[in-house]
Amino acid sequence: MNQASITIAPDGPLIIPASDDSIALSVVVPTFKESENIGLFLEALCDSLDPVLPGAYEIVVMDDDSPDGTLDVAAAVAASRPQVRLVKRLNKRELSTAVIRGWQLSRGQVLSTINADFQHPPALIAGLWQSIQTNDLVVASRYCKGGGVGNWSIYRRILSRGASLIGQIILPQVYNRTTDPLSGCYMFRRQAIVNVELNPLGYKSLIEILVRGRVRTIAEFPYQMRERERGASKATGARSLDYVKQLIRLRKAWNKARQ
Ligand SMILES: Nc1nc2c(ncn2[C@@H]2O[C@H](COP(=O)(O)OP(=O)(O)OP(=O)(O)O)[C@@H](O)[C@H]2O)c(=O)[nH]1
């Protein structure tokens, strides 16, 4: 078995270069303290993609230097699954920029992201792959017909709806384009963001792509969000403040681009 190597993420602007590689799809899996999930998750993701894209996809685990050995567990899978690549980012802990840094190091003509905690079913990526054939971007949505949030508490539902409402007020141009702009699982053509500087803040990355990227057609793919069964959520209260700051920043960018 090969020893899987770990790439250290570079610093610098978040700009995605063009790729002339023949890899069809790159899936970035952001991780922080997911040692209990990442092994099983990578196996499940590979098993669902192997029949659809044999030898034509890569999975980039983008870890923010987790202290619980997440990358060691991922490395054990990568040793027998060469399509799994490992990246460690030092000195930064932020979901949105981790995902984009992962794409910067990816080679695929189509880019995507999914969480490692099984709240998104791993087989979703294979489903999105079917829809991306005729669209620029596909959102895995909890809020379109057939989607759902499972047993979320009423508190969690109100928070989520509140966040959508604020977004609808500040960035209606984007929030009217999809039922789930805060989704953490989606797929799009690399061409949509090549050489565009991205500058997100906090947890959400899809709204960044929808404002700054070149996305003409959007499809939705319903899914039922699951409960986290292992490991802990990293969500904190600070996330709400970052979200509002990001919305304001994006609204300014939107206005500037259309002056
Ligand atoms: N690289 C990186 N990944 C992160 C960070 N925070 C969370 N993640 C990963 O992003 C995914 C989603 O994180 P969660 O903490 O489950 O957030 P969430 O799913 O929005 O919130 P919950 O519904 O409460 O679980 C998981 O794969 C995490 O390991 C971070 O700071 N850096």
Ligand SMILES: [Mg+2]
């Ligand atoms: Mg989660």
